[in-house]
Amino acid sequence: MSRRAGATDPWWMDAALTIAGLSKRFGPTVAVHDVHLTVARGSFFGLVGPNGAGKTTALSMAVGLVRPDAGAVRIFDHDVWADPVRAKELVGVLPDGLSLPERLTGRELLTYSARLRGLDRATAAERASELLAVLALTDAEHTVVIDYSAGMRKKIGLAAALLHAPKLLVLDEPFEAVDPVSASTIRTILQRFVAAGGAVVLSSHVMALVEKLCDHVAVIARGQVVASGRVDEVRGAGNLEDAFVSLVGGQVGGEEGLSWLTS
Amino acid sequence: MVDVLIAIKLRALRRTLHGWTGTAYVLMAVAGLSTALVCVAFMALFPGGITVRVDIAATVFAVWTLGWLFGPVLGASDETLRPENFALLPLRPTALASGLLGASLVGVAPLVTALIMFGLVLVAIPAGIGAVLVAVVAAAGQLALAVLLSRVVFAGLGAALASRRGRDLGVLLGALVGLAYLPIIMLTPHLEPLVVDRTSPLFTAVLHGLPTGWGPGAVAAAAEGRWAVALGLLAALGVLDTLLVVAWSRLLVRRLTTAQPTARSQAAGSRRGALRTVLPDSPLGAVIGKELLLWWRDTRRKALMFSSLLIGILLPVFYTWQNSSLVPLASAGIWIVVFASLQCGNVYGMDGSAVWQTLVAPAAAQVDVRGRQLAWLLIVGPCTLLAVAVLPAVTGTAEWYPWQLAIVAALLGAGSGTFVLASVRAPVPMPTKGGSPFATGPGGTAGKVVNAFAMMGRLLLVVLPPLAVLVAGAITGWSALAWAAVPLGVACGIWAAWRWGGKAAQQVSERGPELLAAVRLPV
Numbered sequence: 083m084s085r086r087a088g089a090t091d092p093w094w095m096d097a098a099l100t101i102a103g104l105s106k107r108f109g110p111t112v113a114v115h116d117v118h119l120t121v122a123r124g125s126f127f128g129l130v131g132p133n134g135a136g137k138t139t140a141l142s143m144a145v146g147l148v149r150p151d152a153g154a155v156r157i158f159d160h161d162v163w164a165d166p167v168r169a170k171e172l173v174g175v176l177p178d179g180l181s182l183p184e185r186l187t188g189r190e191l192l193t194y195s196a197r198l199r200g201l202d203r204a205t206a207a208e209r210a211s212e213l214l215a216v217l218a219l220t221d222a223e224h225t226v227v228i229d230y231s232a233g234m235r236k237k238i239g240l241a242a243a244l245l246h247a248p249k250l251l252v253l254d255e256p257f258e259a260v261d262p263v264s265a266s267t268i269r270t271i272l273q274r275f276v277a278a279g280g281a282v283v284l285s286s287h288v289m290a291l292v293e294k295l296c297d298h299v300a301v302i303a304r305g306q307v308v309a310s311g312r313v314d315e316v317r318g319a320g321n322l323e324d325a326f327v328s329l330v331g332g333q334v335g336g337e338e339g340l341s342w343l344t345s
Numbered sequence: 346m347v348d349v350l351i352a353i354k355l356r357a358l359r360r361t362l363h364g365w366t367g368t369a370y371v372l373m374a375v376a377g378l379s380t381a382l383v384c385v386a387f388m389a390l391f392p393g394g395i396t397v398r399v400d401i402a403a404t405v406f407a408v409w410t411l412g413w414l415f416g417p418v419l420g421a422s423d424e425t426l427r428p429e430n431f432a433l434l435p436l437r438p439t440a441l442a443s444g445l446l447g448a449s450l451v452g453v454a455p456l457v458t459a460l461i462m463f464g465l466v467l468v469a470i471p472a473g474i475g476a477v478l479v480a481v482v483a484a485a486g487q488l489a490l491a492v493l494l495s496r497v498v499f500a501g502l503g504a505a506l507a508s509r510r511g512r513d514l515g516v517l518l519g520a521l522v523g524l525a526y527l528p529i530i531m532l533t534p535h536l537e538p539l540v541v542d543r544t545s546p547l548f549t550a551v552l553h554g555l556p557t558g559w560g561p562g563a564v565a566a567a568a569e570g571r572w573a574v575a576l577g578l579l580a581a582l583g584v585l586d587t588l589l590v591v592a593w594s595r596l597l598v599r600r601l602t603t604a605q606p607t608a609r610s611q612a613a614g615s616r617r618g619a620l621r622t623v624l625p626d627s628p629l630g631a632v633i634g635k636e637l638l639l640w641w642r643d644t645r646r647k648a649l650m651f652s653s654l655l656i657g658i659l660l661p662v663f664y665t666w667q668n669s670s671l672v673p674l675a676s677a678g679i680w681i682v683v684f685a686s687l688q689c690g691n692v693y694g695m696d697g698s699a700v701w702q703t704l705v706a707p708a709a710a711q712v713d714v715r716g717r718q719l720a721w722l723l724i725v726g727p728c729t730l731l732a733v734a735v736l737p738a739v740t741g742t743a744e745w746y747p748w749q750l751a752i753v754a755a756l757l758g759a760g761s762g763t764f765v766l767a768s769v770r771a772p773v774p775m776p777t778k779g780g781s782p783f784a785t786g787p788g789g790t791a792g793k794v795v796n797a798f799a800m801m802g803r804l805l806l807v808v809l810p811p812l813a814v815l816v817a818g819a820i821t822g823w824s825a826l827a828w829a830a831v832p833l834g835v836a837c838g839i840w841a842a843w844r845w846g847g848k849a850a851q852q853v854s855e856r857g858p859e860l861l862a863a864v865r866l867p868v
Binding site for chain 2: 145146147167168171173175179181183184185186190195197199200226
């Protein structure tokens with residue numbers, strides 16, 4: 083856990099991602115309200131929150147996929163809306179719940195993504211092969227993406243996010259539906275990426291994973307950040323899961339009602 | 346079951362009816378209801394006895410039922426309620442089919458059809474209460490027949506497309522079913538003597554023999570007091586409807602238990618190798634390559650492209666046959682471009698939320714739009730130019746060459762500009778998995794109609810300058826002037842492709858998040 087020691091550096095001096103006052107409503111529903119976050123270079127940042135808390139909306143706004151009603155996002159000091167080209171060059175994105183060009187094979191998808199970002203054919207093919215091999219997708223490289231399982235989709239999406247060697251990764255639920263071996267591989271890749279000075283922002287439901295992987299964490303509930311800081315600060319004396327439950331004001335239910343289910 | 350499904354359908358319909366889709370839907374409803382009133386008035390008030398009116402009703406029912414048959418293939422199919430959503434319910438397939446049938450009766454098209462079918466009751470009124478009762482039952486049976494036939498054809502197409510080998514066959518079949526509408530258009534002018542004066546006994550026999558004639562036949566029999574015949578025809582209609590429900594439920598079971606097919610990967614490998622040598626090693630080349638692959642591999646895209654090319658060729662053939670003039674056939678190139686651009690006016694909707702890849706890549710909007718335009722031109726262009734080069738000479742209408750070349754050049758450019766612009770301006774989300782490649786999401790049909798009119802307007806605009814020069818050439822008799830229209834057409838085409846493609850790219854770049862939100866199908 084050398085990352086946590088490194089996180090005592092003055093990380094706020096040199097932000098990879100700055101989110102200031104982001105807000106978004108969908109009709110009468112407030113999805114995200116006045117969210118502020120700063121992710122340092124070389125930081126591994128976890129975004130946690132209950133279902134429907136606004137994690138996906140917040141991350142989508144951070145990378146320019148959803149237009150915020152208010153607020154600003156800067157990626158390495160480039161405004162995502164005012165200077166999108168530079169900002170987009172520096173970020174790799176894995177969204178959640180969006181489709182891919184479904185009729186391309188895994189390999190075609192990777193080479194297409196790489197070349198869309200201006201890499202030449204040879205480099206694109208080389209990086210695609212390497213990523214397919216590392217993520218154990220080589221057997222499926224000639225299968226069209228529509229036939230991929232949920233976990234394989236996450237992996238090919240992650241590969242597409244890494245292809246152009248970004249400096250910031252914004253990953254929405256990167257471990258969801260991924261098998262334990264692949265999850266371990268992804269963790270190692272991301273830790274190497276952070277150790278080399280990159281920054282990762284990921285959202286997750288799995289507290290143990292965030293606790294183990296991230297040096298900083300933000301807890302988001304009902305569209306607002308209710309706690310943010312170093313992991314050891316946010317969790318206090320107990321573990322992150324207990325801190326999370328008390329922070330989001332949730333009660334662990336399941337003891338009352340439902341008598342028809344157990345009779 | 347039925348009431349729950351109808352409630353879901355109504356709720357979904359209400360959700361989609363806002364903004365311009367709502368307006369388009371209302372306009373379509375008004376047009377549909379007016380058509381229904383005209384049809385009913387025709388059936389009920391036509392001078393002559395009940396025999397003539399019954400024959401008219403049989404004709405109207407036949408045409409209207411055919412419309413239901415071809416509707417799905419021509420893109421007017423709404424899969425708001427997907428059978429997959431109910432796959433895990435403990436329901437017998439026939440119960441699910443009946444429930445979906447009930448929900449299919451909700452909407453403007455079923456309402457219009459119901460009005461027309463129940464117009465049969467007005468026809469029966471002069472014949473007394475017995476005939477009226479027969480007419481009520483007959484109308485219900487005919488309405489169910491139209492909707493069920495449509496559903497079974499749709500499900501059958503989906504089933505055919507679910508197997509790897511059947512997919513190409515299904516696309517061809519779909520295009521041909523769509524084309525079968527053309528002979529009916531041709532028949533229309535000859536219809537009145539056939540129906541009213543009964544000039545052809547064969548036609549009258551077919552009209553009464555078809556299931557669409559059974560209901561009107563029952564009313565005619567009841568009016569003459571032949572009650573056994575009337576009840577027999579009603580019973581036959583009932584049996585046919587029941588059989589269709591059973592057939593539909595069988596197809597539903599097949600759809601819900603058959604896995605999605607996988608694409609042919611080996612073939613893809615060699616094709617990509619061939620593409621690699623031609624396309625530039627740049628982001629633009631990557632987009633063109635991806636687009637060409639998708640036009641080939643995505644069943645829905647292939648169906649659209651294939652049917653527009655086929656209609657573009659066969660429609661002029663029919664017109665030539667009908668008018669005994671070779672000029673329509675010689676102008677097949679024009680038809681191909683027009684259909685190919687109108688049919689492709691929702692490419693972003695077809696790709697769905699995958700557009701996020703373009704949005705997160707730096708400055709990719711321009712490349713994406715231009716790549717789509719060029720890929721479209723690479724497919725439509727050669728087919729069109731071949732038709733233009735060959736057909737006037739073959740049909741002996743070589744004097745039309747400057748007309749053909751000038752107009753097709755303008756249209757190719759305009760088409761490649763207008764289809765991307767329409768796709769960006771009015772995207773309609775489409776279901777991504779399962780079912781027929783001809784399915785659209787809720788509210789899709791109305792949106793498509795409005796979109797198609799906007800596109801036709803733009804195509805016409807670009808054709809006007811070369812057309813003016815061509816007409817001037819024809820009036821003055823200067824062939825040099827006619828030939829001068831060709832470079833003008835090329836220039837207009839390039840201008841339109843550049844201008845509208847640029848507008849589309851600008852909108853993708855500036856309103857990317859809005860485009861993504863519009864093409865995402867609400868889960």
